[in-house]
Amino acid sequence: MVDKKRKHPKEIIKAEANSLNFFYADGTQALKKISLPVYENKITALIGPSGCGKSTFLRCFNRMHDLYPGNKYDGEIILHPDNTNILDKRVDPIEVRMRISMVFQKPNPFPKSIYENVAYGLRVRGERNKRVLDDKVEEALKGASLWDEVKKRLHDLAFNLSGGQQQRLCIARALATDPEIMLFDEPTSALDPIATMNIEELMAGLKEKLSILIVTHNMQQAARISDYTAYMYLGELVEHDETDKVFTNPSKKETEDYITGKFG
């Protein structure tokens, strides 16, 4: 894993994409030769204008594209420390999703109770022991800073929560299975500023335990919370570096134009 050419030698690589191409079923190439590391216990933010492929890239990490026929990956995403290429056809996408969880743009709790939402990932894994489930649910809800608000109504329907609470519930659901990486696809774009702040604080705490890859439309958000930032444009990776550097001294003209608002 130690590579002399590596830009950030002090970081541990948790996952890395190597010349990843991605084609949608209609033949359009959404990702072009993307190589990008995701560092352990760091937040990596993906920014770029709409349609640049950042969500497509994120969804490669849990093989979400497999759900729809005709999509094609080319290249690899290596998950460390076991060096599994998670895009390999022989690797079961379900195994990948059990290691890498995801939080979506719009809060999408199941129409079940708060408890069942959080416990679902464990139930899928066959966990039936009520004590284990109770403990894990509590732990996950605490991890998502939601426990105090819902501990008295765990068996209420999740739809009765506010939008921000629902999104934290989705984070708890993604957290309950102890993932190695968590993917966030614009997790705050449907939320108000206070709920957004809660979730940003939450992410800062989460990275102690796992690695985070987040797509965001909001450049201030990327600057506030991420350690590394990748700027994508038209399916290509333009620049990837420490967030401070990308925002204060980008090495590429395109990046500078985008972050200063000349374009995008």
Next chain:
Amino acid sequence: MANDKKVDIENNLTLIRSLIAKHKRHDHIFAGVGMFVIISLTITLLVLFLDLVFDGYPRFNLDFLTNFPSRRATAAGILSAWVGSSLVLIVTFFAAVPLGIAAGVYLEEYAKKNWFSDLIEINVTNLAGVPSIIYGLLALGLFVYGFGLGQTILTAGLTLALLMLPIVIVATREAIRAIPIHIREAAYAVGATKWQVSLHHVIQYSYGGILTGVIIGMARAIGETAPVITIGALTFIAFLPPSPVGLEPPFINFEWLEAGFTVLPIQMFNWISRPQMAFHVNAAATGAIIILLTLLMNGLAIKIRYNIRKKIKW
């Protein structure tokens, strides 16, 4: 100058107002036509129903429900018919519902979209429109003679199940399609398999729609006459099939499946084809009961759908 501008605005306003008035007229005309259609349909149904009720009124008593058919019109009842209808519907339910739901889930969640699934789709939709007598002929050839099931409750139940199957399949698929994609993705994202997604989510969130389809299908099956006549239901029957539940172990028996039977619409048809007016009263009373049952079942379907829509809002 200022005066000119004021006149301009006033002219403009008159124009806008006349436009709005014109467009609103379209609203009123459409609402009127719609209302007329709905009311005339409702009144037609109501008149038919009330006509049956008035004609059959003398027979609305408990004896009518507990008597076997008889040569004397006033002593005749629909006991064997309603018991037959109920038993046939039980078979229909247990045959059509699991198959229909399974087929719907398979088509929506598992089947690859290609020419073959298109072909199945067209066929299923078509089946819903096939005249019921065709199902009767199919059942006569397949169940009665092919499988040697005879002219029994089992045969009738399976025949009506064929009739109901496309309704259940279509209802299941429609209900499944109403589940938003992001809920499905959320389940897959935590590592669920297709089967887990189908069982824990798809079926659970769509059962309101499925149930509606099931009830509407049953309401159709209860009034079906042609296919049941084709397979040879008896028209005069003065005994009951063996009871499905008993007082002695094993408490449940399946002998009734092989019994001869009649159903409500056949009983009605039988009475109406007699020359004596007294039997026509019986037919009207039976007709009123069939319509009442259908109304009750459809009402139940609407109620269930309403309750579930209140609970699950995407």
